[in-house]
Amino acid sequence: MRDLVRQLRHNRKALIGLLILLLIIGAALAAPWLTQYAPTARVGRPHQPPSAEHWLGTTRLGQDVFARLIYGARTSLAVGFGAGVMITVLGTVLGIVAGYRRGLVDEIINFATNIVLVVPNLPLLLVLAAFIGQASPWVIALILGLTSWAWGARVTRSETLSVAQKDFVKSAEMLGEPAWRIMALEIFPNLISIVGINLIGSVIFAVITEATLEFLGLGDPNAVSWGIMLYNAQNSSALTVGAWWDLLSPCVALALLGLGLALLNFAIDEISNPRLRTGSRIQRWTRLVRAGEGRL
């Protein structure tokens, strides 16, 4: 675990990703100090282009786009991380239990996982959301968390299968440690990079899917979030009337958040699988070898 953190610090992709993420989190937390406008208040004339007064212009209802963007970041981040944590916890627990316990438990969990994997996720979520009606961001986070754990469970299970064969697990069993203790303290720490990748991947998925559901009109239209901004911009035909700032601001924000998270994910992948790494250290080493000075 500490090793992972140390290696992340030396990975340029991880640093850039983290920087982007911190920037967005910072803006979300500091929203009241960054703007004088309330996100839902009518503060100007409709569809004003960006100006010194309204940095990113106004919406058709005369709301300040920048204020909506940074307050909306709170919702998008909270849903993303909330649902992401839920997906990861469910996937990890089910994966470890299935992979370590084997037998009937494994059969059941594995079967359920495979079923959930072949039912297309977005249509299923759309059907759920359609019956719920105008789902608030929290309801969306909840249904995302409950329906999207299958991928993580499958990856964690296959990794658990190989870890469970290692000597330290066998000796813990020999010592008579209870199963939950072996799963939590012997197996779990060895899956930490998989869990990390799963977590960040799930956060990306949750952010994207929340925005998509809201864009498609299944969210609560009064909520302040990036998906609702897209929905309102699309519904007020922002593109046709030339109010590009209304539509492109949440687009850029979503792209930036996705990029930051993806960079982090890629970095963890590289650290846990050193063959993938092509960073400066390996290059330096190959250069040294070529120059005949390489020392192992």
Added chain:
Amino acid sequence: MRFLLGRLAFYVVAFVAAATVNFFLPRIMPGDPIQIMFASAGSQLSMENLNALKLTFGFIDAPMWEQYLKYLQSVFTGDLGVSIKYFPLPVTELLARALVWTVGLVGSATLVSFTLGSLLGALAAWRRGSLFDTVVSMLSIFFSSVPAVVISLVALFVFGHSLNWFPGGYSADPLLDPAFSAEYIGSVVYHGTLPMLTLVTVLIGGFAVTMRNNMINLLGEDYIVMARAKGLSESRVLFWYAARNALLPTFSSLAIAIGTVLGGSLVTEVVFNYPGLGNLFYQAILARDYPVIQGQLLIMTGAMLVSNLIVDLSYVLLDPRLKKA
């Protein structure tokens, strides 16, 4: 053969699972399920039609399990009810009309992005650490983590509205009559290009990253070293030794990616106002046309299962080890 039969049985169970969601959802929601399902019908439906709809969805005077069986029976006999918005059109007919457009869009986009993405990923792994690798990896990561909504909206803004290179809606010029003529087909291609390219952008990153990582893991194998030691040309080692084997796991990831493809096309179609399944879904949601919404889940699950089956079948052909099993 055993392998395929096992898969087939599994797909039937998966399809029933999707139908089960459809059956129980209106019944676990607070309130009267019949009211929920057909609330938007208003006075459009006559008593007779409403009763036929109720029967299709298993709302009969009987215990729950009998209702459930009745619903499964309707589903498996291809009766998905009638649309409430487009009354009296049957849901299956609406879906079949839209399916043609989606299959064309999704099929061509998957083909292009899989081929191009795998090629880029293989080349990036081959020149690992080079500028080419960095650019390909970065762009792949970026495009696979940006929502399809965002990519579609930006593409429409830049190429549809600002540059005016492509039309911003419909599958063909609405003034033309559908016919097997060069003019009509040209119009279909012209209207489909931007949504197709958008979908390719959404998908290509995932394929490129998977292929690159598979390749890098394979490049350390002994048989690659051997191929090089024999003095084979670089391109022969790359395509006939490394890429060929790296493609196998990528191909199986394609089966799961099809879910993403369908999800992506759903959004892209809405943004570009393309008359496929996605747009039909969107219109149904706006009108709370539940028979169509539920039919969508079934047909999209069906599409996913059929494409998984195709991948399974070709997997048997590609991986000789499976033929024995």
